[in-house]
Amino acid sequence: MRDILRLGFDVGGTNTDAVLMLGREVLHTAKSFTTADVRSGVVDVASRILRDWGGPRERIEAVMIGTTQFVNAFVQRRGLAPVAVIRVSLPKADGVPPMAGWPDDVVEALGSSVHMVGGGSFYTGEEYAPLDVYAVRAAAREAAARGLRSFAISANFAPMRPDIEERAAAIVREEVPDATITLSAQLGGLGLIDRENATIVNASLADLGRKVVQSLIEAFAELDIHVPIFISQNDGTLITTDEAQRFPILTCSAGPTNSIRGAAFLTGLSEAIVADIGGTTTDIGFLRKGFPRETTAANYIGGVRTNFRMPDVLSIGLGGGSLVRQRADGAIRVGPDSVGFRLQQEGLVFGGDTLTTTDIAVRSQGIALGDSGRVAHLDDAFTEAALDAIHQAVTDGIDQVKTSSQPMPLILVGGGNILISRDIKGASQVLRPKHAEVANAIGAAIALVSGRVDRLYDLSSGGREGALATAKQEALAAAVQAGADPDAVEVVDVTELPLTHMKAGSVQIRVRAAGPLATLR
Amino acid sequence: MIKIDNATDIKDIARGAVLLGTGGGGDPYVGELFLQAQLKKGNAPRVVRLEDAPDDALVITIAGIGSPSVMLEHLASEKTLLEILRRAERLYGRPVDMLISCEIGGVNSMFPLALSAISGLPVLDGDGVGRAIPRTEMSTFSIYGCPATPGLILDESGNSVVIETVNDLDAEKVVRAVTSALGASVFGAFYPMTGAEVKRVAVNGTLTKSQEIGRCIREAREGSLDVFDTLLGHLNQDGRFATILFDGKIVDVTHETRGGWHWGRATLKPLSDADDVFTVDIQNEFTVARRNGETVTIVPDLITILDRESGEPITAERLAYGQRVKVIGYSADPLLRTPEGLCVIGPRNFGIDEDYRSIEELTKS
Numbered sequence: 097m098r099d100i101l102r103l104g105f106d107v108g109g110t111n112t113d114a115v116l117m118l119g120r121e122v123l124h125t126a127k128s129f130t131t132a133d134v135r136s137g138v139v140d141v142a143s144r145i146l147r148d149w150g151g152p153r154e155r156i157e158a159v160m161i162g163t164t165q166f167v168n169a170f171v172q173r174r175g176l177a178p179v180a181v182i183r184v185s186l187p188k189a190d191g192v193p194p195m196a197g198w199p200d201d202v203v204e205a206l207g208s209s210v211h212m213v214g215g216g217s218f219y220t221g222e223e224y225a226p227l228d229v230y231a232v233r234a235a236a237r238e239a240a241a242r243g244l245r246s247f248a249i250s251a252n253f254a255p256m257r258p259d260i261e262e263r264a265a266a267i268v269r270e271e272v273p274d275a276t277i278t279l280s281a282q283l284g285g286l287g288l289i290d291r292e293n294a295t296i297v298n299a300s301l302a303d304l305g306r307k308v309v310q311s312l313i314e315a316f317a318e319l320d321i322h323v324p325i326f327i328s329q330n331d332g333t334l335i336t337t338d339e340a341q342r343f344p345i346l347t348c349s350a351g352p353t354n355s356i357r358g359a360a361f362l363t364g365l366s367e368a369i370v371a372d373i374g375g376t377t378t379d380i381g382f383l384r385k386g387f388p389r390e391t392t393a394a395n396y397i398g399g400v401r402t403n404f405r406m407p408d409v410l411s412i413g414l415g416g417g418s419l420v421r422q423r424a425d426g427a428i429r430v431g432p433d434s435v436g437f438r439l440q441q442e443g444l445v446f447g448g449d450t451l452t453t454t455d456i457a458v459r460s461q462g463i464a465l466g467d468s469g470r471v472a473h474l475d476d477a478f479t480e481a482a483l484d485a486i487h488q489a490v491t492d493g494i495d496q497v498k499t500s501s502q503p504m505p506l507i508l509v510g511g512g513n514i515l516i517s518r519d520i521k522g523a524s525q526v527l528r529p530k531h532a533e534v535a536n537a538i539g540a541a542i543a544l545v546s547g548r549v550d551r552l553y554d555l556s557s558g559g560r561e562g563a564l565a566t567a568k569q570e571a572l573a574a575a576v577q578a579g580a581d582p583d584a585v586e587v588v589d590v591t592e593l594p595l596t597h598m599k600a601g602s603v604q605i606r607v608r609a610a611g612p613l614a615t616l617r
Numbered sequence: 618m619i620k621i622d623n624a625t626d627i628k629d630i631a632r633g634a635v636l637l638g639t640g641g642g643g644d645p646y647v648g649e650l651f652l653q654a655q656l657k658k659g660n661a662p663r664v665v666r667l668e669d670a671p672d673d674a675l676v677i678t679i680a681g682i683g684s685p686s687v688m689l690e691h692l693a694s695e696k697t698l699l700e701i702l703r704r705a706e707r708l709y710g711r712p713v714d715m716l717i718s719c720e721i722g723g724v725n726s727m728f729p730l731a732l733s734a735i736s737g738l739p740v741l742d743g744d745g746v747g748r749a750i751p752r753t754e755m756s757t758f759s760i761y762g763c764p765a766t767p768g769l770i771l772d773e774s775g776n777s778v779v780i781e782t783v784n785d786l787d788a789e790k791v792v793r794a795v796t797s798a799l800g801a802s803v804f805g806a807f808y809p810m811t812g813a814e815v816k817r818v819a820v821n822g823t824l825t826k827s828q829e830i831g832r833c834i835r836e837a838r839e840g841s842l843d844v845f846d847t848l849l850g851h852l853n854q855d856g857r858f859a860t861i862l863f864d865g866k867i868v869d870v871t872h873e874t875r876g877g878w879h880w881g882r883a884t885l886k887p888l889s890d891a892d893d894v895f896t897v898d899i900q901n902e903f904t905v906a907r908r909n910g911e912t913v914t915i916v917p918d919l920i921t922i923l924d925r926e927s928g929e930p931i932t933a934e935r936l937a938y939g940q941r942v943k944v945i946g947y948s949a950d951p952l953l954r955t956p957e958g959l960c961v962i963g964p965r966n967f968g969i970d971e972d973y974r975s976i977e978e979l980t981k982s
Contacts, residue, residue, distance in 0.1 A: 185691075185692070187694060187696065187697070187773040187774060187775075188691045188692065188694055188773045189691060189692035189693065189694060190694050190695050190696060191651045191654065191692065191693045191694050191695035191698060191731065192647060192650045192651050192654060192692040192693060193654060196650040196651075196653055196654045197624075197649075197650045197653060216691075218800040218801070219684075219686075219687050219690070219800070219801060220800075224773075224774060224800060225774070252690040252691055252692070253690050286686060286689065286690060287689045287690070288689060288690045288691075288692060289646070289647070289650065289689070289692070384939065389939070496926075502888075502889075591937075592872060603874070604686060
């Protein structure tokens with residue numbers, strides 16, 4: 097495969113970073129601030145990188161973007177669409193209604209309406225009750241009368257019988273032609289509650305998904321770059337803008353995944369601790385076999401349990417904009433509050449009047465950043481004490497993430513990596529690779545394209561081998577469909593779970609396949 | 618008596634129930650949410666001490682039966698749970714006075730509480746095994762002379778099947794066949810007992826124990842204390858014995874379905890470079906733990922695998938390569954360790970060709 101010239105972006109809560117890469121080579125990087133409209137921040141940073149490069153923009157073949165816009169919105173309960181939830185399950189499941197375990201504040205913020213209607217299937221795919229089309233229609237009308245346009249539809253064993261949800265969706269569309277509908281089968285896995293939760297979270301992000309993705313598309317139209325745009329999803333692989341717009345939830349943990357994979361790429365290490373030091377927080381993750389270690393327990397997005405596996409990341413309140421204060425007893429406190437994206441106005445070295453961790457770094461290391469004269473007055477003892485506090489916070493965080501006392505390499509990435517100037521206890525070495533400040537955008541630019549399946553397979557026809565082979569074929573086909581190179585795509589993960597209490601054997605199989613982006617033109 | 622009036626109280630019981638589930642028993646999550654939904658409606662369950670059951674009371678078990686994976690799709694129906702009580706009363710020809718869990722380990726810690734919240738009937742603080750078990754006849758109720766049947770199974774469509782068998786081995790077979798025919802997730806009402814009987818045959822205080830274990834793990838975590846020190850301190854009480862059998866990572870997990878059971882084995886290695894190999898065999902639950910081939914804990918004593926950082930117990934289905942865990946062994950309730958108990962729930966009943974030796978004997982040598 098020849099090397100593809102592409103732009104990688106990380107649109108974070110504070111910064112928008114970009115990188116121009118040819119194959120494995122980083123040609124140019126740039127950093128900017130994220131703007132409220134997303135678009136102008138992207139245009140700004142892309143314009144600068146293109147100017148630095150000076151080549152013809154029609155040579156660029158792909159754009160890859162990682163963004164935390166959606167997860168931030170859900171966590172902050174901001175810009176969420178009220179959702180009409182329709183669950184097809186009666187007479188089953190009425191004891192555990194949709195959103196049963198959700199935090200009250202999300203339920204309130206969503207102002208959703210919940211409907212349970214008749215229908216559903218056994219694990220065999222056989223229906224135990226027909227879809228109650230009248231109840232679906234009534235639910236759609238009621239929701240429409242309340243002004244709801246975003247629908248989440250779930251049904252039990254939907255991964256086996258996706259048609260039941262699709263029929264319900266068709267009825268909703270008849271009643272509410274402009275409805276945005278998320279079906280649970282589209283979000284994979286067995287386990288109704290977690291799958292349904294993900295469906296509702298996704299539906300609540302529908303408006304925002306449209307807005308953000310459209311503004312990204314506009315940004316590249318404005319830049320006169322007309323190539324496929326891919327968005328990073330949770331496992332670090334890529335999906336299309338169309339898919340991201342319909343399934344913003346798939347992007348929710350792409351941020352930490354990209355920074356950990358970017359760190360792996362930049363250092364060539366496959367086992368290490370990665371600390372991504374941003375403006376407000378430091379996210380510490382564990383790199384294992386070149387991928388982030390994932391959580392083993394249930395995963396929560398803004399307090400809601402979902403079926404998505406997430407990178408296991410510890411977030412601590414330390415970043416380049418963290419406030420540094422001296423308490424009455426003389427002790428130094430660092431963070432967790434931060435000036436965040438206002439660092440360039442409020443930090444001392446930038447002419448502001450708030451003492452931040454960045455000011456301490458400039459004072460102690462003489463880094464050429466802002467006006468170092470503005471921090472010359474800080475006395476040595478104070479600066480040392482602040483440095484102690486900063487390094488202690490990172491040391492403690494790393495110790496929590498590590499699973500043994502054995503020292504491991506520590507990779508520092510993110511714009512705030514300048515805060516760390518000393519050795520860290522528990523780290524065999526501290527690496528600060530070139531381009532560390534844009535590791536996240538690099539993680540987006542090096543991503544593979546993936547496909548996955550997660551459903552029940554019947555063992556009676558082809559046996560276990562037959563079921564596994566079918567599942568692998570389906571996952572490979574899904575990856576190629578998403579844009580992976582058919583010659584390089586491979587199965588990366590297989591999990592099988594047997595089901596007890598069943599007549600014929602069936603087995604739940606999850607397979608994930610991934611491969612590099614196919615040549616685009 | 619234990620308090621169950623908010624989500625944290627329920628979660629504590631559920632966490633303890635997973636630990637006592639020794640890898641099996643089904644994830645209590647569905648039951649947990651069911652109870653939470655009842656609390657939101659203002660319906661709280663009521664738990665009474667086993668000792669307080671009147672001798673002439675009619676006590677029955679209420680359980681979700683079937684495949685844990687199917688239950689995660691079909692969840693559970695409030696209407697059906699209330700209906701099974703009505704049908705049980707018709708079958709037994711008199712009102713039911715009290716409920717008890719047949720199995721505290723796993724999801725069936727929750728359904729008697731859920732029905733209590735809906736119906737107002739009290740739940741006794743105890744159960745029929747103090748852990749989780751793969752087969753009906755291994756219950757202390759069965760072992761000490763209270764048969765499972767007559768009883769009944771009910772699905773959400775309203776189909777019910779009354780089961781009356783000559784012994785609990787046959788009851789197990791019939792219940793499995795019926796459950797499978799009805800879609801692999803149903804409710805069952807079994808073990809009609811008098812108050813006098815239940816006091817004799819039940820494992821006492823297990824709802825309380827379950828909540829205490831769950832709370833102990835949560836509070837240690839919240840207070841940044843060592844979860845395992847705190848937990849072991851709690852488990853080593855009242856003549857019971859618990860110890861950490863192994864500390865390491867999972868390097869392999871196999872799963873297969875044979876004869877309607879989930880079989881498998883988890884293999885662990887130390888985090889250091891030592892050569893020790895630790896295995897835990899799975900037959901729905903964890904049955905035997907061996908270090909370098911030497912048995913260190915065997916059924917009916919409990920084996921439980923917990924996340925080595927958070928102390929969260931992990932079910933067999935959720936075990937995966939690379940997890941960092943600690944394995945705890947915990948002596949079974951004395952009712953399971955009698956000659957009568959061991960001839961039903963001893964290693965040979967699980968097809969393991971070795972005699973039972975207590976965890977105390979196996980680990981203190």
